[in-house]
Amino acid sequence: MVENISFRNKEVEIAGHLHLPENFSEGKKYPALVGIHPAGGVKEQTIGAYAERLAEHGFVTVVYDSSYQGASGGEPRLLEDPTTRVEDARCAADFLTTLPFVDSERMGVFGICAGGGYAISVAQTERRFKAVATVSAAPMGEGSRGFLGHLSPVAEQIGTLEMVAQQRTAEARGAEPAYAPFVPETPEEINETTPDLLREGYDYYRTPRGQHPNSKGRFLLTSMDKMFAFSAFDQIPELLTQPLLLIAGSKADTKVFSDQAYELSKGPKELFVVDGATHIALYDVPKYVDQAIPKMAEFFAVL
Template sequence: MVETVSFRNKEVEIAGHLHLPENFNGENKYPALVGIHPAGGVKEQTIGHYAKRLADHGFVTVVYDSSYQGASGGEPRLLEDPTTRVEDARCAADFLTTLPFVDSDRMGVFGICAGGGYAISVAQTERRFKAVATVSAAPMGEGSRGFLGHLSPVAEQIGTLEMVAQQRTAEAGGAQPLYAPFVPETLEEINESTPDLLREGYDYYRTPRGQHPNSKGRFLLTSMDKMFAFSAFDQIPELLTQPLLLIAGSKADTKVFSDQAYELSKGPKELFVVDGATHIALYDVPEYVDQAIPKMAKFFTIL
């Protein structure tokens, strides 16, 4: 059962899907989950697939398009603002608390890819989330300041910020916005040296495998200053005391981020490695998703 819902993050209307358990009874009280989609993704893609499967295990689950993206409102379009993304998740929690069949004391959060980074970030300061799980976590701030766990030289980071500053000035004067792709936009951009994350990202986001008209696969270039200023992991040792489940593929080039989060966490934690899986394979390949979902469902029974 899926219902189309909406809620607000300040003045922005957020478009969501509410996944309900089979044999749902509105007179009962259910544990509830907030699901956060990957950067460039929308609620109909991998996050919606996970939401449906988790609802099958008895969890009321809400997923949504982030502010400025997909079917949600907000200008400028395709802005990737990590602080707003975290607030979207808080607003999703607000929404769940208004539903009479949700037990507000039994809420958790999960995310995939960048959504995993945002799930970790929001859980550090949102105590309504009693547990947090991630799949192929990739924190947007840490990821933007380097590549796959390798920090870029400071001079290179400053050069990027100088470029963003120039573009902001140009747009303030009437220039057209510029966009950067999250994944390659054409096959010609892919060669033998292309990392698996980007090669498989093309296959998921640019082909019928996972393609969706609301998922543009790119972001506003002037998002970069906000991304550079954001850290998803900075308060993990002190503030992330809730149970943490990190799911990563053994062949994922982003596994380094799950390893980092696991090492930083001082609370209850588990790193579940799916043998043979890559980052994108955990989006939709049954062999691997069929391992991740039962693990998450069992984990969230602590709610």
């Protein structure tokens, strides 16, 4: 069962889907989950598929398009603002607490790709989330300041920020917004040196495999200063005391982030490695997703 729902993050209306368990009864109390989609993604893609499967295991699960993206409101469009993304998840928790069939003491959060980074971030300061799980986690702040776990030279980071500053000035003076793609936009941009994350990202987001008209696969260039200023991992050792499950493919070029989060966590934690899976394979390849879902259901059973 899937219902269209909406809630607000301040003045922005958020469009979401509420996935309900089979044989759902409003007279019962259910554990509930908030799911956070990848950067450039929408609720109808991989995060929705995970939500549907988790609902089959008895969890009321809400997924949504982030502020400024997809079917949700907010201007400017395609802004990737990590702080707002974290607040979106808090507001989703607010929404769940208003539902009489949700046990507000049994809520968790999960995310895929950048959504995994945001799930880790929000759990550090949102105590209503009693457990957090990630799939192919790729934290946006750490990822933007480098590439696949390799920090960019400071001079290069400053150069990027200088470019963003110039673009903000240009737009303030009336120039058109500039955008950057999350994944290659044409097959011609892919060659033998292209990382698996980007190669397979094209196949998922730019072909019928996973594309959706609301998923543009690009972001407002002036998001970069906000991304650089953000860290999903900085307070893990002190504040992330809830149980943490990190799911990553053995062949994922982003596995380094799950390794880092695991090492930083001092609370209950598990790194579940799916043998043979790449980053994107955990989005929709059945033989890999069929390993991730039961693991998540078992993990969230602690709620």
